[in-house]
Amino acid sequence: MRTQDKVCEVCGKRLAIHKCRICGRNVCEKHFNKRKGVCSVCSDLMCQVCGEKLSVDACIVCGRLICRSCSVELQPGIRVCTPCYENLPEVLSERPELSYLLRYIRKRH
Ligand SMILES: [Zn+2]
Ligand SMILES: [Zn+2]
Ligand SMILES: [Zn+2]
Numbered sequence: 699m700r701t702q703d704k705v706c707e708v709c710g711k712r713l714a715i716h717k718c719r720i721c722g723r724n725v726c727e728k729h730f731n732k733r734k735g736v737c738s739v740c741s742d743l744m745c746q747v748c749g750e751k752l753s754v755d756a757c758i759v760c761g762r763l764i765c766r767s768c769s770v771e772l773q774p775g776i777r778v779c780t781p782c783y784e785n786l787p788e789v790l791s792e793r794p795e796l797s798y799l800l801r802y803i804r805k806r807h
C-alpha cells in the first residue's frame with residue numbers, strides 16, 4: 699500500500715475512497731452512505747425525522763433521534779420531535795407518565 703492510500707477509518711481494512719461530509723472520516727465503499735454523503739457512523743446518528751442532519755438528542759416521547767431543526771426544546775435537556783410536538787396533547791394522553799410535559803407547552807403568553 700502506498701503511503702498516500704488511506705485506510706477506512708471505520709473498519710481499518712479496506713481502502714478509503716470516500717470522505718464523510720459531516721465528520722470528515724475517510725471511509726471505504728461499504729462504510730459510506732452515498733445517498734447522504736456520510737459515513738456509516740454519522741448515518742447511524744442522523745436525525746430520524748429529516749434524515750439530513752446530525753441528531754443532537756432523542757425525542758423524549760417517541761425516542762427518535764432528532765436534529766435542532768426537527769425538534770422543540772421544551773426545557774433545557776428535554777426535547778421532542780416536531781411530529782410529536784404538533785400532536786403533543788394527543789400523544790401524551792397515551793403516555794400518562796409523560797403528561798408533565800404538557801405544562802411546558804401551555805405556557806405561551
Ligand atoms: Zn470500511
Ligand atoms: Zn461521518
Ligand atoms: Zn432533522
Ligand SMILES: [Zn+2]
Nearest residue numbers: 757760779782
Ligand atoms: Zn417524537
